[in-house]
Amino acid sequence: MAFSEGSQRRKRAWRKPREEIGPGIIHPDSSSSIETASTESDHLKPKRINRTTLKEPMSSSEPEPVCTIEQSSPEPTSIGSVSMDRSSVEEGLNGGSSVTVGGAEAPLIIDGSVMEGGGQILRISMALNCLLNRSITVTNIRAGRDKPGLRPQHLTGIELLAQMCGGRLKGEGIGSSEVTLCPQAIRGGHFTADTRTAGSVCLLLQAALPCLLFAPKSSKVTLKGGTNADMAPPIDYAIKVFQPIAARFGVQFDCRVVRRGFYPKGCGEVEIATPTGPVPHLTAVTMTDPGTLVGITIHAFVAGAVPINACHKMVMGARKALERQLPGVGLEVKEVQETRDSAFGNSSGIIIVAETSTGCLLAGSANGRKSDPADKTGRAAADELVRGVRSGGCVDEHLQDQLIILMALARGRSTIRTGPLTLHTQTAIHIAQLLTKAKFWTERVSGEKREVHLIHCDGIGLENKLTTPL
Template sequence: MDSAAVEIDGSVMEGGGQILRVSAALSCITGSAIKIIKIRAGRSTPGLRPQHLTGLQLLSDLCSGSLQGASIGSTDISLTPGKVRSGNHTADTQTAGSVCLLLQAALPCALYADAASQLLLKGGTNAEMAPQIDYTVKVFKPVVEKFGVHFDCDIRMRGYYPKGGGEVVVTAQPLKELQPVSMTDRGNITKIHGRAFVAGVLPFKLAKDMSAAAVRTIRKEIKELYINIQAVQEKEKAYGNGNGIISSLIGPGEAAAAVRMMMIVMMSLTLLPPPQLIIFMALAKGTSRIRTGAVTLHTQTAIHIAEQLTQAKFTITKSEDELSSGVTYIIECQGSGVVNPNL
């Protein structure tokens, strides 16, 4: 391993897989070799799990890198990146590991290639403890487009715990540099859209019951609002058994909020959970500002790694929110302005 490699402590703060994703992605983009130690020390089963190993292998493939020490259970790995390359890349967790988390790590890297990249991601599309693929398409995608990002997401097959089996194809376009964003105005909610779904052996009645319960719950809090929670039975394009409910809040503000059903009634929630945006803020040229609710340890960890591997500087300011009784925070970032050397 190169003696000049930046050492990343995988046990700091939340001590989870996000440290891997953010640090490996930034390594690929900035060209800085890294060594990550004490991987996932904060988890009940430390070290690399299949989805983490798959993600690292995908990133190494994307940047023509040299990956050392990476195997199931590994607690130390080294990554020496090369040139980010376009073309077709495949990652298969062979489990229900989240394809959305694979995308979170790989997408920023693909933006710094010399041409379009196609990512075939296999695993779980609607997994617990990870973003849902619907959330990625309906919320994450339009928000990161504000940074200048352009990508398409084709859900070919949905996959559920424990077998996975989902397939998503993402086509990402390269860019010269990311633009800063300002998302501090939440705006008023005008519509609520969503889908209550069942797949496999689960009965369609369950989807209809979930939809009806969701509408009743929302109506208790908001009397006059357009609500459409569609009941869906997934058949041909679903592998395994699963059910869930996804809802999006639509408004005229600078960003649309999306939260799981149980969180919708807690209207103090704001724009987009910021951990997913930290890497884009850190790479953008200029100052980005977003409003959020409580700044979680997950977010703080992403900021810590971004500041360690880029020249970005973050500040967090408490802000009274006139639209709710809760306190919100403004996360501001002086971005490092990383330019794509391949364009």
């Protein structure tokens, strides 16, 4: 088997006892370091990040950490041993040099098979190291998947990041299990990424947005692929849920759906822009009061040869499920029949968004299937929303992990109330903390019959000094 040796190593590692806070949240030791060999012949070996023991959270009395992105390019420094603390993060920011050993760059190594073990590890690792201007190698990419290694959407994502930071890729290719990115300074401009498949443009957005925000000027990214793909949130979720919540962190971007695209051909197109310019820094956010439901919006669409009657049936299925499980909440309905210009292919879909009295947004969505009645699609979306509402969190299971990178980069302490922590969230915390040294910890909320958690993070306070006047 291609990964038999690595699999045996992982099995042995997983049997080791761990200390945890919350279900499965593993905290990297502050002493985790990147060590280099003392012999001259080993000075080019990559540095490997060690894993993991329990780390106590930063006390509230400690000074707020701040990192900066500088325009200048200091000379590389030869370092014998590098501790991954905040000072080393600051030295490795945009415009600076990657850590060097014996005059040669030594990339950090991340095992892409740990925890959730999917493309999320690749996206977060590459994006963060573009911002911090450090070379990185991700190994064992998607090792546990049916089709391991890079798929078209993953390859497209890292190629886009390389464009945005003027970086060099090594080992990239469909099916590759190991890839290295050597970034330079983040650049502004207009970038295009095309999966040439139905691969999710929303996952491309997750990879590109941090670099877009910290670019030196207003920029634009055109993403092509699937807008409503299985196993990923639809583009409607990014617009209706992620975008307004991310705005609380100071994230400002426009998202325009030029054309929807579906399985199997994709051909969708979305434009992401920062017309107001890049952010100077992100601001910590506190969301601990879920409030009460004040309204629910149902948005259903059909495209191509799918009749508008399918829209009506999706809405009816959703309405019945919601009236039974969340009675007394006002419903607003929108049904859309996409045109040939606004969608490519035949498909249908529905997203249901609930808003609370404290401004929380939770959602459920589903794509139509030939094998399923349309009303079943509506019920599936409604059931997902109800699970999120009943979880007791301020965010749903999809938004949990998407906010982790923003919490890590923000200035100050963020606190988010969630339901059960997903493996995607646990993985995002693990990788973000390893690479940025933001301090994450979780606590179970007492007095709750449900499994409710608070995710806390003391962010690194990344500052963008590459900005130019608009």
